[in-house]
Structures are given as C-alpha cells and as structure tokens.
Amino acid sequence: MVNAASRLAEVRSNIARVCKPARRGPEDVTLIAVSKTHAADVIQPLIDVGQRVFGENRVQEAQGKWPALKAAHPDIELHLIGQLQSNKAEEAVALFDCIHSLDRPSLLTALARAMDKAGRRVPCFVQVNIGDEAQKGGCPIGDLPAFLEQVRATDIPLAGLMCIPPADIEPAPFFALLAKLAADHGLTGLSMGMSGDYETAVMLGATHVRVGTALFGTRG
Template identity: 70%
Template structure:
C-alpha cells in the first residue's frame, strides 16, 4: 500500500520523465488531483504532501467541502473539470480558479455576466469534443472558431483548450489534434490526459493533466 505522498512523488516523476523525453520543462505542466467524490479525509494527505491543484466535477460538491479545506492550507487552486450548467455560472466563478468545460455560446454569456458581477475571471478552457462523440460534452471542432470569437466578444480571456479522448482507443491522435488546434488559435493551455494516459499527453504538449486514481488509489 503506497501512501498518498508516495503516489504523488511517483506521478510527478512520471510527468518529469515524459517531459524530458519531449524536451519540455516539467515545471510547465500542472498536475490537477481529481478529488471528485473523495472526502476531506482522503484529500488532506495530498495537501500535506504539497499538492495544491485539485479538480472537481460538480459545483455543489466542491462548495460543500472546499471552503473548509482552503481555510487549512494556502495556495489551493480549484479547477472545475465537469460540465457546467449556465444557471450555476455565478457560483462556479465565485468558487473556482479555473473552469475547463466552456463548450457553448449560452455558457459564454452566462460566464461573462457572472465574471462582470464578481469582478474577476477564472482561467477558462474551451472543451473540444475531439472524438465527435454524441454523449460527450465539448464543442465540435468545426464550431471552435465561432465559440472563441463569441468569448472574445463577450470580454472573456481563454487560457486554452481541454479534451477527453474517446475511451478504449489510442489517445495520442486526439491529444495531437488538441495541441494542433491550440497552436492554430494561439492558445497556450492544453488540458488533457488522465490517470491512464497522462504520460502520453505530456509528450504531446499537455500543460494541465487531470489525475485521480493514480493519486488517490482505486475506489473501494
């Protein structure tokens, strides 16, 4: 049984190795610990081990556990990595430092309004449906230029793109596609790669990897 600090060290070493192979600086890659459905007692050991970026799927769940955890440690950066409903935009802007799932024009408008009201803007990533999967969130590749234009027009600054490749297939071509799209649109951020494929994502340009199981262990 490896302890949380040991798992964190292993994942960081894997990221560093992949970065070196790709002739990249490991410091350019942010490790987001996916803490969705994990309770505060499971999260605290990772915070104690120095982890500061955490990812949640739902606004309500994050609101229930993070204010208390943030009071215990400085420098926590909270990322919303799940789908966001437009009616939760205001709450999300208040709670999160980064939102990785901007994927439609109606959400652009809701976030612009929420950011103006709050007087701040989280880092925003546009989620792209790179596998063209009906059941998955994200804007279609063909719709990306229009969505980026809408965001700019609404006064939002986009930090990068996010994608989740189709399951059970080789993810590399999808990571390469996201990297190419980000390059084409002059965006620095590439949020891609999870527990099973983050090493590949790093070699193909990921700036943010979202890792859950490899850090927290398999769910019981």
Template identity: 55%
Template sequence: MSLAGIRARLEAAEIAAGRPPGKVSLIAVSKLQPPGRVAAVLDAGHRVFGENRVQEAAEKWPAWTARYEGVELHLLGPLQTNKARQAMALFDVIHSLDRPKLATTIARLADELGACPDLFVQVNTGEEPQKAGVAPGEADGFVAECRGLGLPVVGLMCIPPAEEEPALHFALLAKIAERNGLAGLSMGMSGDFETAVALGATHVRVGSAIFGERPGPGG
C-alpha cells in the same frame, strides 16, 4: 501509485519530451474521494486540485482553502448555467466552457463581479453525442465568440473516446489551440498523461493513481 510516484512519472515525461521539468500542472482529481485521502495530499504539499461537480466542491473545499494556503481549484465537469455564479466564486479555473449560452452567462457574471476564472474551451474531439464540448469544426468560431465577449480563454480541454488512440485526439487539440493562439492544453489522465505531455499538454488530470480507487456506493 502515489503522489510522489505520479510526480516522478510526470517529470520523466517532461524530460523525455524535451520540456523543462515542472512546467506541466498536475491536477489532482479529488472528486468522490474520502476527505482523509484529500487532506493527506494537501499535507504532502500539493495545491492544484480538480472537481467535477460544483455542489461537491462547495461542500468540502471552503474549509480546506481556509486551512491551506495557495490552493488552486479547477472545475473539470460540465457546468450548468444556473450554477455558474457559484462556480465562479469557488473555482480558479473552469475547463468545461462548451456552449454559447454558458459563455454569455459567464460574461455577464464576470462584468457584474469584476472577476472571472481562467477558462478552457472543451472540445469534443471524438464528436461523441453523449459528451459535452464543441465539435472540432466549430471550435475556432466559438473561441472567437468567447473572446468577443471579453472572456479570459487560456486554452482547450478534451476527453478522448475511451476506445480510441488518445494521441490522435491530443494532436488534434494541439493543432486547434495553435491556430487560435492558445497556450493551454488540458489533456491526459491517469492512463495516458505521458502521451499528452509529449504532445504539448500544459495541464494533466490524475485521480485514482494519486488517491487510490474511489470507494463504491457503500464504501
């Protein structure tokens, strides 16, 4: 696949869902990708990218954001509180707000810095113990807590269990977002983003289908 191929699939999914083409944000997940591949996607005009680790993003993105105008960088992976200041300087959007301690840290830093990235609350829709995210039953309370801190929560994010039907999880996330008055839905990856679009996704996260498979440890 390629950037053009994924864009075509995304547009077709939007049309099939009765949604205006171009409304769903395509996040090109560039984690662990060789610099040449990322630069090629930048050269093709794409500007929305996602990274999983603060340190990796800090090592490679400042040079690209200086060279290419209009880059929008999204943090998709877990965020440690001791990396929050660095993340807030690097990223335009953080998709992994998942616990009260992180919320209070971001709120304190936002007050100090006078700015804050847009935030998605991560919901662990499958209630998997190894995954980050608030449980579905705790999402309403956590969103209210974040709003009480003055945080710019714009939506919800989820990563469904690999062995379960993703549509069930996307529908659950959409229901939680709707009752909390949140417009943003970060859901859907390379293998299931058409399903996510049909169920209301506003942001889809696609990596290997755009860039190719990530190199192995020796690659």
C-alpha cells in the same frame, strides 16, 4: 499500503521523465489532483505533502468540502473539470480558480455575466468534443473558430483548449489533434490526459493533466 506522498512522487516522477524526450520542463505541466467523490479527510494527506492544485467535477460536491479546505490553505487552486450548467455559473465563479468546460454560447454568456457580477475573472479552457461523440460535452471542432471568436470578444481569460478522448481508443491522435487546433488558434494551454494516459498527453504538449486514480487509488 501506498500513501499519498509516494503516489504523488510517482506521478511527478513520471511527468518529469516524459518531459525530457519532449524537451519540456516538469514545471511546464500543472498536475491537477482530481478529488471528485473523495472526502476532505482523504484529500488532506495530499495537501500535507505539497499538492496545491485540485479538480472537481460538480459545483455542488465542491461546495461541500472546499471552502473549509481553501480557508485553511489559501494557496490552493481549485479547477472545475466537469460539465457546467449555465444556472450554476455564479456558484462556479465564486468557488473555482479555473474552469475547463466552457463549450457553448449560452454558458459563455452566463459566465461573463457571473464574472461581471462577482468582479472576478476566472480563466477558462474551451472544451472540444475531440472525438465527435454525441453523448459528450464539448464544442464541435467545426464550430470552434467561431466560438473562440465569441470568447475573445468577452473579457474572460482564455486559458486554452481541453478534451476528453473517446474511451478504449488510443488517445495520442486525439491529443495531437487538440494540440494542432490550439496552435492554429494561437493558444498554448492544453488540458488533456488523465490517470491512464497523462504520460502520452505530456509527450504531446499537455500543460494541465487531470489525475485522479493514480493519486487517490481506486475506490472500493
């Protein structure tokens, strides 16, 4: 049976390997272990072997398991990588250390208000609808310049850009486009790449990769 330590070592090794031709260091890439749908007892082995950055899709699910895990391991960083409803902004600001799905003015307003109330600043990635897919969240590419101006007018720390490319299509052109958009707007953070394509994402500049299946295995 493949254990947490070997899975983590393999992913880290893959990241280090593809960093070399890209002239990057492995330390330039933050590995986010996507723990959505996994219970605390499944997450704990990864914590035990040194993983400290985790990602969740839903505020409510994260509230059920992470307060205790974070209390036991105060150095853990928790990232919200799924869509966020504006009415969950306060709960998200209280629990998460980074939000990857800021994509519309109404959510920006809600998060700014929540951060003011909490006295806490949580870095946010702006999610871009990189494939122009109607069913996906994300700021349309054409609206991005104006939206980034709005974000910068608040005191929310702007971490960079995030995307989820269309499924079943070669992701590299979408990652390259996100990197170009970030560079055009003076941003260095790139949240892109998941279990099936994180190596490609790292080659094209990802600073944060969101890996679930490669670390936790497939659910039966």
